Amino acid sequence: MTHVIAVPPSLDDASFEQVLGPLATLAPDDRVLLDARHTRWASPYGLVGLLTIAQSRGTRPSLIPPEADETASYWARTGFFQQAESLFEITGPVPRLRGGGESNVLLEITPVVQSGDVHSVVERIQQRAQKILSSELNIDAQASIRFVMTLSEVCQNVVEHAGRGGWVAVQTYRWQKRLGRRVVQIAVADAGIGFRRSLESLPGRLAPAPGDRWDDGTALEEAVIRGVSRFRDRGRGQGLAGARNFLGKWSGKLSIRSGTARIAIVPAWDEDAPLLEDLAPFPGAQVQITIPERAAAAAA
Amino acid sequence: MIHHIDLSSVLRRSVCELYSNLVTRPTGVAVRSEIEQLVADRPGRTLTIIDFTHVGLLDYSCADEVVAKLLLKVDGYFVFRGLHEAHIDAIEATLARYDLALVVEQHDGSARLVGTVDAAQRDAWATVHRLGQGDAVTLAASLGTGADDAKRLLDTLSSRRLLVQVGLVYLPIGSLRPSVA
Numbered sequence: 001m002t003h004v005i006a007v008p009p010s011l012d013d014a015s016f017e018q019v020l021g022p023l024a025t026l027a028p029d030d031r032v033l034l035d036a037r038h039t040r041w042a043s044p045y046g047l048v049g050l051l052t053i054a055q056s057r058g059t060r061p062s063l064i065p066p067e068a069d070e071t072a073s074y075w076a077r078t079g080f081f082q083q084a085e086s087l088f089e090i091t092g093p094v095p096r097l098r099g100g101g102e103s104n105v106l107l108e109i110t111p112v113v114q115s116g117d118v119h120s121v122v123e124r125i126q127q128r129a130q131k132i133l134s135s136e137l138n139i140d141a142q143a144s145i146r147f148v149m150t151l152s153e154v155c156q157n158v159v160e161h162a163g164r165g166g167w168v169a170v171q172t173y174r175w176q177k178r179l180g181r182r183v184v185q186i187a188v189a190d191a192g193i194g195f196r197r198s199l200e201s202l203p204g205r206l207a208p209a210p211g212d213r214w215d216d217g218t219a220l221e222e223a224v225i226r227g228v229s230r231f232r233d234r235g236r237g238q239g240l241a242g243a244r245n246f247l248g249k250w251s252g253k254l255s256i257r258s259g260t261a262r263i264a265i266v267p268a269w270d271e272d273a274p275l276l277e278d279l280a281p282f283p284g285a286q287v288q289i290t291i292p293e294r295a296a297a298a299a300a
Numbered sequence: 301m302i303h304h305i306d307l308s309s310v311l312r313r314s315v316c317e318l319y320s321n322l323v324t325r326p327t328g329v330a331v332r333s334e335i336e337q338l339v340a341d342r343p344g345r346t347l348t349i350i351d352f353t354h355v356g357l358l359d360y361s362c363a364d365e366v367v368a369k370l371l372l373k374v375d376g377y378f379v380f381r382g383l384h385e386a387h388i389d390a391i392e393a394t395l396a397r398y399d400l401a402l403v404v405e406q407h408d409g410s411a412r413l414v415g416t417v418d419a420a421q422r423d424a425w426a427t428v429h430r431l432g433q434g435d436a437v438t439l440a441a442s443l444g445t446g447a448d449d450a451k452r453l454l455d456t457l458s459s460r461r462l463l464v465q466v467g468l469v470y471l472p473i474g475s476l477r478p479s480v481a
Binding site for chain 2 (some may be wrong): 115116118119122123126142145146148149152153156159160234236238239240242245277
């Protein structure tokens, strides 16, 4: 029996939970069909999230692509189908990229498996991003450099901690809700071991005392807020700390979902919850970083 | 003897000739190992100038390996040059983890300290640079402090390899001019 899960019309980090909820009730080897026929829009997080769903399944899932030509073509432009072809049984012809039209894709969906991939991602984004970030989002050259540093660090976390590869994507788009400005968004996702299991592998780590809380939420707090790493080395854990520092200065947003919890560093322009727990369980880590356009007055 | 290392060349030689960015920890480890070998090949305690001029991006992992761990593992004097603001941000963040500091040669040829240095040490260092050299008595007179305190500051800066001690005299590393605050 194939279990059909509808992909929401607008797929972002919040609505992604509508896919994970039903998925969590299934066994890993159950057959799954993701029905994206009526999906009209997906954020980078939504797209790499779909790939990690496939990565997490024991049996190759099926996918029905969006019906709307414009949506299917956009997904093709992001490189989604290029990655999805090997992970999903795609129903019908695989939508292909059609030329023309302005692209807001700064980095197509790219696998991150080893350190060389991080180098490659950084080189590619440097070539494309700086001009676009400056002209479209008023993000100056020095901030663009820090943006790429942040990208490098979150990609490295996949290589160093996930235990398997993941994906990264970077796009710009208009954030309508409250902000009303363009944003650039980084999404990095994997279906690896996740934060809790990563921290549990810290050598010499003691089991929590009876009554002490230890779960996905506390693991995320330790890693994101306190900078704890599974490595004993004092030099570890700087990547997320550096990302937070950069995002703090640029009113950016960081959110990380792992296991059954999601933590967010929420800027003034957003209304998200800093910590969500008891979410539908899903392996690995899914990271989203959002940096808003610098208002012209603030940039001056 | 002054040894000059172009970091970009080390990166290309030791990791990949196509790379221009210092990113990822394995890259940092490889570059640091190469620098350690280059320094070890020179006799005695050397001054090594690490040149970042042709390095694009420096991430925190590489700053940790190529700067902080280099300072911890290698017994020598180092000056860092060719740094831009984002390089310094990554370096400062990593130095703070270990309470380290280092000397940076700025684009105008002047020097400054980067990292964990308290105000008294900073003043003492700047004074030695301004005078071209210093001892406990001259430093005490310049700072308006006692000779014992001045000696303590100089010894601390020397042990941290931010000044060079030759007998009773302390010298700036290399021949750099101090930057004006």
